[in-house]
Amino acid sequence: MSxxxxxxxxxxxxxxxxxxxxEEEKTVRELGRVLDYIERLSGVDVSAVEPxxxxxxxxxxxESMRPDEPRPSLPREEVxxxxxxxxxxxxxxxxxxx
Amino acid sequence: xxxxxxxPVIGLEVHAQLLTRSKxxxxxxxxxxxxxxxxxxxxxxxxxxxxxxxxxxxxxxxIRAGKAFGCKIAERSIFARKNYFYPDLPKGYQISQFELPIxxxxxxxxxxxxxxxxxxxxxxxxxxxxxxxxxHAQNGSHVDLNRSGVPLIEIVGNPELRSxxxxxxxxxxxxxxLIYLGVNDGNMEEGSFRCDANVSVRKRGATSLGTRxxxxxxxxxxxxxxxxxFEIERQVALLESGGKVSQETRLFDHEKGETxxxxxxxxxxxxxxxxxxxxxxxxxxxxxxxxxxxxxxPHQQMAELSAAGVSTADARTITADPRLVDLHxxxxxxxxxxxxxxxxxxxxxxxxxxxxxxxxxxxxxxFRPEQIAEVFRLQDEGTLSSTAAREVISxxxxxxxxxxxxxxxxxxxxxxxxxxxxxxxxxVLEKNPAEVERYKGGKKNLLGFFVGQAMKELxxxxxxxxxxxxxxxxxx
Numbered sequence: 001m002s003x004x005x006x007x008x009x010x011x012x013x014x015x016x017x018x019x020x021x022x023e024e025e026k027t028v029r030e031l032g033r034v035l036d037y038i039e040r041l042s043g044v045d046v047s048a049v050e051p052x053x054x055x056x057x058x059x060x061x062x063e064s065m066r067p068d069e070p071r072p073s074l075p076r077e078e079v080x081x082x083x084x085x086x087x088x089x090x091x092x093x094x095x096x097x098x
Numbered sequence: 099x100x101x102x103x104x105x106p107v108i109g110l111e112v113h114a115q116l117l118t119r120s121k122x123x124x125x126x127x128x129x130x131x132x133x134x135x136x137x138x139x140x141x142x143x144x145x146x147x148x149x150x151x152x153x154x155x156x157x158x159x160x161i162r163a164g165k166a167f168g169c170k171i172a173e174r175s176i177f178a179r180k181n182y183f184y185p186d187l188p189k190g191y192q193i194s195q196f197e198l199p200i201x202x203x204x205x206x207x208x209x210x211x212x213x214x215x216x217x218x219x220x221x222x223x224x225x226x227x228x229x230x231x232x233x234h235a236q237n238g239s240h241v242d243l244n245r246s247g248v249p250l251i252e253i254v255g256n257p258e259l260r261s262x263x264x265x266x267x268x269x270x271x272x273x274x275x276l277i278y279l280g281v282n283d284g285n286m287e288e289g290s291f292r293c294d295a296n297v298s299v300r301k302r303g304a305t306s307l308g309t310r311x312x313x314x315x316x317x318x319x320x321x322x323x324x325x326x327x328f329e330i331e332r333q334v335a336l337l338e339s340g341g342k343v344s345q346e347t348r349l350f351d352h353e354k355g356e357t358x359x360x361x362x363x364x365x366x367x368x369x370x371x372x373x374x375x376x377x378x379x380x381x382x383x384x385x386x387x388x389x390x391x392x393x394x395x396p397h398q399q400m401a402e403l404s405a406a407g408v409s410t411a412d413a414r415t416i417t418a419d420p421r422l423v424d425l426h427x428x429x430x431x432x433x434x435x436x437x438x439x440x441x442x443x444x445x446x447x448x449x450x451x452x453x454x455x456x457x458x459x460x461x462x463x464x465f466r467p468e469q470i471a472e473v474f475r476l477q478d479e480g481t482l483s484s485t486a487a488r489e490v491i492s493x494x495x496x497x498x499x500x501x502x503x504x505x506x507x508x509x510x511x512x513x514x515x516x517x518x519x520x521x522x523x524x525x526v527l528e529k530n531p532a533e534v535e536r537y538k539g540g541k542k543n544l545l546g547f548f549v550g551q552a553m554k555e556l557x558x559x560x561x562x563x564x565x566x567x568x569x570x571x572x573x574x
Binding site: 010014015016053054055056064065066067068069070071072073074076079080082087089090091092093094095096 | 118119120124125126127128133134135136137138139140142143145151152153154155156157176181183184185232233234235236237238239240241242243368370373375377378379
């Protein structure tokens with residue numbers, strides 16, 4: 001299965017990746033090879049196999065849940081300094097118009 | 099209303115915030131109204147290495163809703179990433195459920211005006227996290243992530259609704275049911291109960307669906323009706339004039355009363371869902387499922403009240419708030435015989451009035467149900483007239499003071515002693531000889547007049563039953 005340049009551009013835009021024309025070219029080739037491989041995999045009969053969505057086991061699933069108990073959050077200064085711009089209480093981003 | 103040959107088809111998606119204390123994938127508090135960005139941690143921020151851990155309490159609430167609405171609860175469901183970029187979503191994806199939601203099918207019971215129950219089918223209910231909140235200012239937008247990660251259930255209804263009125267009734271019934279179940283506070287202003295509507299129209303009799311438009315930003319029952327009505331008319335006018343409805347998302351502008359297309363990216367709906375690799379499948383054991391209790395829903399309470407002799411109108415008022423149902427039940431239990439009916443009168447009368455006047459907080463009532471039962475007893479034994487009883491109840495509800503004390507202080511106890519009333523009766527008869535003659539001549543309804551005169555003498559404190567009997571005895 002091949003992938004065309006338009007699809008690569010579309011996916012790149014959804015992922016907010018700015019690809020140069022050379023990178024687009026390269027991605028078409030590389031993603032094409034990945035998809036070819038997947039194509040081969042899809043030829044295998046897996047009708048008797050449960051779909052795997054998580055690489056752990058059921059026991060782990062049980063353990064991973066937490067009780068509904070609040071715990072302390074981060075100090076606000078620490079939360080805010082993760083971003084380029086803030087006003088001391090909220091993050092500042094370019095105006096979103098909708 | 100659209101022309102008769104067009105049929106609107108409406109399906110609602112409701113996002114309901116679950117009443118957990120902590121967020122769905124981390125331990126940050128969900129309390130509303132905290133200063134911006136003070137309930138945020140590495141998981142909410144999507145910092146590298148931070149891993150989500152599912153809140154058991156949120157799952158239990160989703161199961162409770164699912165069980166109450168007759169959904170099939172999945173033994174195994176999975177979480178998925180819904181990918182999109184927006185400033186209120188620091189991870190770049192929302193953790194939701196896509197292919198295998200926790201609840202499948204089911205229906206919402208919607209009470210109809212004629213007292214019957216209409217079941218509106220559900221497609222599914224799934225668990226997901228909320229996004230943060232953007233506040234738009236002149237120079238830019240401000241982002242508060244306190245809400246990011248708050249647990250939601252999305253309740254997806256089938257497109258079975260046929261009018262804006264239908265939609266509004268469905269929404270009201272769903273909201274009240276969730277409040278009864280204790281999983282949502284129903285607060286539309288604070289955004290803990292939000293609704294999106296999918297609206298299309300088709301030629302009446304057609305079996306396939308028209309192109310649907312998704313309406314967002316409708317956060318009150320009135321706006322839901324307005325937005326849907328506007329959209330139906332817009333689509334019908336478009337189709338009648340030979341145009342085509344385009345599949346899009348539109349925002350409802352409540353100031354202008356119209357919907358308009360969201361000026362967003364044409365690729366907005368390409369979410370590229372895939373299973374969330376950081377979370378194991380959600381496994382709900384038989385024991386867990388069986389241990390989740392579902393309280394009675396509003397229509398079931400309604401039926402019980404009616405069966406107990408409460409009028410339909412009273413039952414409707416009481417079931418509008420589960421706290422009223424609770425109070426009614428406790429007063430009725432304390433009052434014994436005829437308790438349900440009498441308690442209903444108090445709840446829709448004195449209690450509802452006190453709540454409206456801000457004199458009673460249903461969250462923390464000052465009185466005990468036994469006190470109301472005590473007033474009933476004082477009335478039954480003749481110490482209180484019905485008017486006085488109502489006055490005492492009003493006072494007890496607001497202050498929680500002992501009924502006997504209120505009666506004594508206000509001088510409300512009525513005179514039932516025959517000896518004490520006898521002299522008044524005689525005086526009244528003496529003062530009104532003409533009426534006495536007419537009564538004896540057959541005008542028996544003058545009895546009320548005599549009792550009224552006696553009451554006036556007694557400043558309303560005479561026992562009307564005893565007075566009645568005394569006058570009859572003297573006159574016959």
